[in-house]
Amino acid sequence: MIRLFGLLIVAFMANPATGEDRGPAGMSCAGPLFQGGFVICALSADTGAYQLETSDGKQAKLSFGHPALLPFSRNSPLDIIVQAKGLSQHWQPELETQRFTLQAGDWAIERIDGLPPGKVTPRTLEQQQKVEADWKKKQIAWAHRTAASWYAGGFTKPVSNSRTSGVYGSQRILNGKPKNPHLGMDFAAPKGTDILSPAQAEVVLAEPDMYFEGGLLVLDHGAGVMSVMLHMSKLDVKLGEQVKQGQKVGEVGMTGRATGPHLHWGIKVRGTYISPALALAYTAPQEAISSD
Ligand SMILES: [Zn+2]
Structure with a gap:
């Protein structure tokens, strides 16, 4: 059972090379997967508002046209799970849980x-x-x-x-x-x-x-x-x-x-400081750019 669970985690893990993870339910997250980095998550269709929560206690609101930036602190755990909770009164589709593996920082x-x-x-x-x-x-x-x-x-x-x-x-x-x-x-x-x-x-x-x-x-x-x-x-x-x-x-x-x-x-x-150098190096995928 433990081995099966481990395999499932690997299957859902983000690609560490690009930091991109496209779940079938309409949320994609991309960004530098490092301690001090971040991901910006965006919805591909208007399926209502969601609250994103990370396994280390970060929260952000997400809706169509309003992406969410989730920060990774300097001392962030290297394995991060992001879950989305629907905030709408009516039915809305569930979003796939996202898993990220961060690279550790090499601090001077x-x-x-x-x-x-x-x-x-x-x-x-x-x-x-x-x-x-x-x-x-x-x-x-x-x-x-x-x-x-x-x-x-x-x-x-x-x-x-x-x-x-x-x-x-x-x-x-x-x-x-x-x-x-x-x-x-x-x-x-x-x-x-x-x-x-x-x-x-x-x-x-x-x-x-x-x-x-x-x-x-x-x-x-x-x-x-x-x-x-x-x-x-x-x-x-x-x-x-x-x-x-x-x-x-x-x-x-x-x-x-x-x-x-x-x-x-x-x-x-x-409340979390991220790396400005990583923010400067980041180029947004088109769907993450909001119109306002
Ligand atoms: Zn300074």
């Missing part, structure tokens, strides 16, 4: 020395109060949701003339202290270099002076798929504004906890 170790000690661990009461006030502002932004799925068309580089100075997933040792892993991508460029929106978005946070982040912008690309941009010297957009892909949103700086001018770009998906 980065040592950064010479940061002001107060920027590694806040010391004074005033510094701690500033960090707490910043935290509250960010919680409001993280809870924002737009009904759109602008992210499904793919992402473009936010700083065109730049050098990659930090990668997703690396273990960081700041002033000799092991800290949380780096969950974004760093683009080193002179102060004042243009920063462009990597996809269409709504601005959900625009703060010029956060304690760690410095000039901080959060852009919602739809359904809680958000760009998080740090250390900016100038912000050109305001809270609530709609921005197009490639539109200038601000300028590179070294505000907050930074040792040189660069843009830190994170992509946060409802």
Whole structure:
């Protein structure tokens, strides 16, 4: 019985080379199958709304024309099962359970020395109060949701003339202290270099002076798929504004906890940071591109 079950899992497993899995019931999922990667699942026909749930507790809504992005965290289990539950009142077809096998990440170790000690661990009461006030502002932004799925068309580089100075997933040792892993991508460029929106978005946070982040912008690309941009010297957009892909949103700086001018770009998906490099490399299959 155990052997039979194992064979069934193999039979339903996605093709790891392309990350594509086309079930007969109308849902196809594609994306980079790595820790820090993601899949975008789309319906081929209007069969009502579904809630997708992964075996590691991620959730997303799916309907025709509104694909769902399911993130894989840096430390994601390598075997992921995705199940769809119908949300409509009337009968709707069941969707095939999808199974994915991820490739493990190969994370670098980065040592950064010479940061002001107060920027590694806040010391004074005033510094701690500033960090707490910043935290509250960010919680409001993280809870924002737009009904759109602008992210499904793919992402473009936010700083065109730049050098990659930090990668997703690396273990960081700041002033000799092991800290949380780096969950974004760093683009080193002179102060004042243009920063462009990597996809269409709504601005959900625009703060010029956060304690760690410095000039901080959060852009919602739809359904809680958000760009998080740090250390900016100038912000050109305001809270609530709609921005197009490639539109200038601000300028590179070294505000907050930074040792040189660069843009830190994170992509946060409802609480999970995915790899911006994998998002840039992803090209959307036609059915995943939403019309709005
Ligand atoms: Zn960074």
